[in-house]
Amino acid sequence: MTDPSPSIAVRDVHFAYTATPVLRGLSFDLFPGAVTAIAGANGSGKSTLLELIADVRAPQNGAITRRGDVSLVLQRPDVPQTLPVTGRDTVAMGTWKRGRRMSSTDRSAAVERALRRVGMDALADRPLTTLSGGQRQRIFVAQGIARDPDILLLDEPSAGLDTASVARTQEILREEAARGATVVCVTHDDDAIGAADRVIRLEHGRVAAARAVADLR
Numbered sequence: 225m226t227d228p229s230p231s232i233a234v235r236d237v238h239f240a241y242t243a244t245p246v247l248r249g250l251s252f253d254l255f256p257g258a259v260t261a262i263a264g265a266n267g268s269g270k271s272t273l274l275e276l277i278a279d280v281r282a283p284q285n286g287a288i289t290r291r292g293d294v295s296l297v298l299q300r301p302d303v304p305q306t307l308p309v310t311g312r313d314t315v316a317m318g319t320w321k322r323g324r325r326m327s328s329t330d331r332s333a334a335v336e337r338a339l340r341r342v343g344m345d346a347l348a349d350r351p352l353t354t355l356s357g358g359q360r361q362r363i364f365v366a367q368g369i370a371r372d373p374d375i376l377l378l379d380e381p382s383a384g385l386d387t388a389s390v391a392r393t394q395e396i397l398r399e400e401a402a403r404g405a406t407v408v409c410v411t412h413d414d415d416a417i418g419a420a421d422r423v424i425r426l427e428h429g430r431v432a433a434a435r436a437v438a439d440l441r
């Protein structure tokens with residue numbers, strides 16, 4: 225059953241980096257237990273919207289409220305060559321829950337489980353800088369899911385992944401929604417868009433089309 229109150233409420237959100245607005249009055253609600261795809265052409269504002277939902281940026285007008293703990297998985301974050309961390313260390317950084325670190329037993333179990341879920345347990349001790357782009361991307365997905373967030377936001381998590389890893393990532397998003405998380409995924413992938421419970425398609429700074437529109441305006 226879907227919780228009737230929204231976990232994310234977006235109200236008349238406007239955003240511009242320059243004189244040209246990127247988002248021009250978006251309003252919609254998202255609910256726990258569903259995967260929402262944010263779709264649209266290059267430059268349509270998908271990543272910007274995700275960052276606004278994550279509270280990494282603030283809207284110039286309007287408001288976004290969110291209920292619960294948020295994990296944001298960025299697209300292929302840059303990793304400095306000198307960063308002395310392994311894949312496992314990187315996943316462990318995701319084990320802060322509402323500003324508090326889990327106990328060491330819980331943390332270690334959460335890290336191992338997340339690594340297994342993305343299929344990176346065997347490579348977890350390799351320095352992050354020596355992993356391929358796709359392997360690194362899976363480590364960052366593991367970091368995002370390690371603390372069982374209430375809200376899981378991902379920017380093109382399947383970009384550059386092989387077929388099996390794309391399928392596994394889709395399964396993970398479904399599993400996260402099934403345990404009650406609100407999952408929002410920016411994607412260009414038609415399969416991911418087709419598999420989502422809801423689709424928000426951005427065009428000219430507005431929601432051009434939304435599938436499963438009952439709770440989208």
Ligand SMILES: Nc1ncnc2c1ncn2[C@@H]1O[C@H](COP(=O)(O)OP(=O)(O)OP(=O)(O)O)[C@@H](O)[C@H]1O
Nearest residue numbers: 241242246264265266267268269270271272273410
């Ligand atoms: N830091 C920035 N400063 C100025 N303009 C920016 C900045 N970041 C993004 N933009 C512009 O804002 C618009 C929306 O960018 P955004 O990255 O949100 O789009 P997107 O839909 O995620 O694109 P893509 O599909 O290519 O990833 C684009 O026109 C982009 O050039």
